[in-house]
Amino acid sequence: MTIKRLVAAMLLAGLSNSVLAEQSFTVQDIQVEGLQRVALGAALNNLPFNIGDTVTEATLSRSIKTLYAAGHFDDIQVYRDGNTVIYRLKERPTINKIEFDGNKDIKEEQLTESLTGQKIVVGEPLDKTIIKEVENGLTEFYHGVGKYNATVKMNVTYLPRNRVNLKIEFEEGDAASVRQINIVGNEVFSDQELLNNIESMYDLPWWRFLSSDRYQKQTLQGDFEKIRSYYLDRGYLRFNIDANQVSVSTNKESVYVTLNVTEGEKYTITGVDFVGDLIGQDDFIKALVPLKAGQLYNGALVTYTEESIAKLLARFGYANSKVRTIPTINDDTKEVALTISVDPGKRVYVRRINVAGNVTTKDEVMRREMRQMEGAWLSNDALELSKERIQRLPYIEKVDFETTPVAGVDDGVDVKYTVKEQPAGSFNAGIAYGDFQGLSFQIGVEQQNFFGTGNSAGINLSTNRYNKQVSLSVTDPYFTLDGVSLGGQVFYSDTDYTSLSSNLEAYKQKRYGFGASIGYPINEYNRLNFGTNYAVNEINSLTEVDQYRHFRAVLLDKADPDGGFKFTNYELIASWVQSTLNRGLFPTAGHEMVLTGRVTTPNSDLQYYKTTFEARKYIPLSNDHRWSFLSKLELGYGNGYGDKDGYDYTLPFTDNFYAGGQNLRGFEARIIGPHAIYRVVNSVPGLPNIGGSSSGLPTDPSLDSYYVSTRSMGGNAMAVATLELITPTPFVSDEYINQIRTSLFVDAGNVWDTEFDMDRYIGLSRYATSTYSPQLLDYSDPSLIRATAGVSLQWISPMGPLTFSLAKIIKKYDGDDQENFSFNIGTTF
Template sequence: MKRLAAAMLLAGISHTLHAEEPFTVQDIQVEGLQRVALGAALNNLPFSVGDSVTDFTLSRSIKSLFAAGHFDDIRVYRDGQTVIFRLKERPTINAIEFDGNKDLKDEQLSESLTAQRIEVGEPLDRTLLRSIENGLTEFYHGVGKYQAEVEVELVYLPRNRVNVKLKFDEGDAASVRQINIVGNEVFDNETLLSVMESQQDMPWWRFMSSDRYQKQTLQGDFESIQSYYLDRGYLRFAIESSQVSVSPDKTSVYVTMNVDEGEQYKVTGVRYAGDLIGQDALIERLTPIQPGELYNGALVTFTEENIARILARFGYANSKVTTIPDIDDENREVELTINVDPGKRIYVRRIDIAGNANTKDEVFRRELRQLEGGWLSNDALELSKQRLQRLPYVEQVEFETRDVPGIEDQVDISFNVREQPSGSFNAGVSYGNFQGLSFQIGVEQANFLGSGNSAGVNLNTNKYQKTISFSYTDPYFTLDGVSLGGQIFYSATDYSSLGSNLEAYKQKRYGIGGTMGIPINETNRLNFGATISVSDLSLLQDYDQLRHFKNVLLDGNDPDGRLKYINYELTAGWVQSTLNRGLFPTAGHYFGLNTRISTPNSDLKFFKTNFEARKYIPLTRNHAWSLMGKVELGYGNGYGSRNGYDYTLPFNENFTAGGYNMRGFEHRIIGPRAVFRIPASIPGLPDPIAGGNSPLPGDPLTDRYSVSQRSIGGNAMAVATLELITPTPFLGEDNRNSVRTSVFVDAGNVWDTEFDFDRYAGLTQQRQFQREPTLVDYSDPTLIRVSTGVSVQWISPMGPLTFSLAKIVKKYEGDLQENFSFNIGTTF
């Protein structure tokens, strides 16, 4: 046996020595190539013709070819001094298909496969297919679908091609049948379960809730419970273990967690360590943690974030703030040490603006509050973003901070701006019994030639009115943001052809005005203006509310003459805006107060005040759902007197409602009607020349009156809107800033504080037409109208378009309904 073993050992050594004997390669032959070029294959070999190789070198060549990723099978042979490689190429992926996937979108799957180099045109590596199946199955298990199966199917095609098809059988998600919490004594199960997002065994009628099991959701619930205890002083609280059991049929899971509540701890003091950059007093004043109070984890986190924000305001953008608790378990007390490491102050080297295809770079740069060369301030960056988004020609703004290579304390900032149509092509066509065929056309450019200046030409014409105006405003007439603008306007109104018993008159009005705005701070602005206007009235119908207006203008020598007057008007206004966007805001508020008054040397002396307030409250973190509340108030009146008559608000300055500000009601239908007094008369004496009898005035107590169908407006107005802004169905995230859908409720009224209802007590109303409304007290502000509906607004290339479908909830006699309305150039 010993001799035999020795003989075998010598034979093995002899064979090894023979196999390792080198030989010189005279030729290399490669067989089986189809797609891969011969040169590419030879480049992966560790030897070439003329080299001396061994069997070990040949084995290394197999590994090198496999590493290239082009081949499924590699065999090497030696024929004398010739080395022969027989290769089988990997098939090329011709197409990738997905079937049955719902939780995972095709785009997500494609991105995941591309990251693993499984894409059309690439060779297929079969070794990755099993890991893909396992990875996708694990994903479905993580979202509670334990019955899910994923199978990769290969369909081989001619010319060594293959179609890869991923077939999904997702199955139903497992529901959380029961959640057991063990070890809790301070808070009962019901309290702790209310903190969790995961719900257990939901009854069928709670269809808005879900008891679907998801691994990530459960992990978040564990953190929520821990935060719940930490926020109430239980500093030593811990979840000692957790188990998730799946039912045999894989349709239900049972969750068990074991907790150790511990005891409550009180804070004995707060100390600061590190570098507070000289802001010790500010940081201490803004720290909400007080000695003697229970430990509160949320307050500790808030304090750390607050200190980091303060440091970032002064250029320390990479600060680290940590809280170290010194726990006294015996007395159940804790002392907190807040360690502050501000790091290096960061400066801004360069600010780039991208995406502005139409707007000049300087228009955006003048809105920036973060300056090049200054230290980096998060507050200044956010304010800069907000100011850019408030521009009416900007849809969205994002910024990115990039480190400067090789320099630790400098960064570059890029603002990426997405512009939206800055022009507004105002056009509309409508028809109504009152106004007939009506259309308007105009062009307003909020970003004229990319300069940031606004310019506009507006033309509005219908059956009874024609107006035209030209306006121009430079919002940065000076470098510090003082704006300057001007307007020229002309209008011609003819109500004289609209039939009897309506507030008929003809008017021509033209004028010129200028405005100036002065910024007070980032959110407040004062506006001032002056206007000269000339009005020429004729054929003014004599309804009762006009008696004061006419008597202060009439020429006693020509009572039937034209009424022409010149007004010199001054305006003053205040605007405060914290809105996050110029169009379609979702957060912040807007307050606007404006007063216009004619000067004492004007022919008419009056004032008119408007106030508007809007508040947007985001209901979700991404602002897809928001609540908007809006209030519009207006009041105007005359001051002084002439010829024994007090000045009143001119009738053509009256507030109106219905249409755009009270959707669901017909345009200008809400508010006081014109009252036409019909004097009583008695037969007179016979006329010996003309014949007949000329009537004589009768007893005023027997006068009659009639009421117009449409409103003439009033000197006071109040309109309120409550609007729920919702995601627009069938539209993606990219269109959220250009299309808005909302559900609204409008309520309001227009009234006349000077109307004397008692003046018509005892008189008889004589109806001139069938739909004439009954006279009511037009000085009553409580005659509130209400409507509700749905609105869709779209910032189109022509400008903002608003479509509203509304229904009247509360109305009064004579109010006319307009279920569908369409406006151009109006947004909320």
């Protein structure tokens, strides 16, 4: 009885003095102490009760857990004073700064991203309980890349006002090298045959210092899968990796890898069957399957089959399909029957398509290129084609897209296209003075995304001592909603080549006119364009170049033989364009072919035609397209049709082809091609006239002489080819890889004149001139190939595309002037 009374007394004392009484009571007041950064209201909102509520010890305990869960406090104590509940809180310190020291293998951006995922962010409270977790996680990363001596320490420096600085110190140490990789259990294939297929290198000799035998856990795991695939692709269906061991040396500088395998035997496929819903495409899906009865099991073909069927289903809107191959294995006969299970799932529809990242370009410009429509089913092909078409625009640098499921709907997604724009035009303006050109003024704007509309427009005005020109052009690529384009141009130029220090033969020319064009899309990759031009040409001060004789003959005004030449042409133009390029500027994959024909109508003063063909193909050499190969071909031919007064029409010299400069780098611009030939008529003294002087009489034409000009007059045929290796640009960050391009190139080609008659000059003597005169070549010979090699740098600058080339001539002929370094504006390849 005495013991019971003593226990009862102790319980009563405990109940009267306990911080947290077991019996319930009504809360009359709540007090919170220790708050600095956290607002009182925010703290009270985390409590599971309010003033006036009846609480128990369990309620108060639950309130402590709730406050901890809010993540603002390091220490929480709760007291009761009568019916008042008192919370004494110690806030977590706020992170003032985060520093990294000694990290080389992990970039600061990666570290910051990782810490953010663990809620260690400047301005946020620090949870000291996860410091050790962060240290262990980073240490484990270093172990995964072979740095077993690495240590990571997070130091916390306390500052006034409950703030802290965090400094994470790294001692990375050296990576362990893979010294040996052993494979145990293999009999069919040798160790070396298997190891030739893996990425990890081991026990490298000193002279292979450019290679690395550094141990990396992820790389090694990938190598195990490559060995597994090597067996599965050759019929060894029961192949298995039983175990793998990675042993580290005592000094933690070497790693030894052992792989235990069971090879099994080869299995033959007895047949392929299908189960599930083939969405009515049974014949087409079955035709996709490369697996046949009687052939060895092939893991790569099985994977290819599953991916091909999934891609086909995605074309019809079944974006979440599940395709898997179920093998039925007969170990006695070493045969396997394959059953392909196809579950298309629900057809997925696109609710909304959003466009982001376009600052200049209007949304509608991108949307008219899209082949994935809102409200239609989701098609991977349509998504990718839309991306390609948008990225093919010359003012778009990069395009990415993502699909997001619509909340609460299992068959709907939103699509977001994110674009990155780039300069799509050029601007030039200036005033200059020079001894040769005098005072010059020029201003010009070429814009392929005029005011963000996707229309191209250009205006150029320039004037100097030898040239005055103005032109205006505009093209709307979507004049109609189905992609019919409409364009027009007006032009005028007045040029005096007699004072121009260029590679062209001298003459004066005025040219003015206007034109219009219209284009029709055939399909996603082909387009037809048609146009017409009205052009008036006036040529004066034409020198006595022998190759101009046909041109003179058909235009000569017998009433004014010393006058100039004026002719009006009505031109019809047609072109075919096929393009599968992945980008508008600096493509890395795909091809483009352009065939253009231009002909003057029979009622024109000159009757001729001109055709050009240009093809270029890009082959990516690496998965990231940083390396790619370009092959390019330019062909051209033109000539006259019909005759006048017994003289055949020919291609006018003003429309001749030229090479050198941009299309045959290493040579001066427009220098490649037939040079002008002057025929000098010899004479004998004539009889004296009344004044006492005498005039010469021409001798027989076979006694004439000739000399060749240093200036080119071009030809009516051209062929130029380019081979180019596009390489990563050194010292350029990934941010600018789509704006700067470096390449190694080889250019080769020739310009010739199919109407040139070498027999006219055989037997004639060469006229002696006081200046340099090139040797006469057979300008009708297409085999006079020139070749150069060099390096090129192209930059899409804010002022337009700039190209720098440094080239060395491999093959040249007399009269070909070289230009080792060249700089051009407005051209990219």
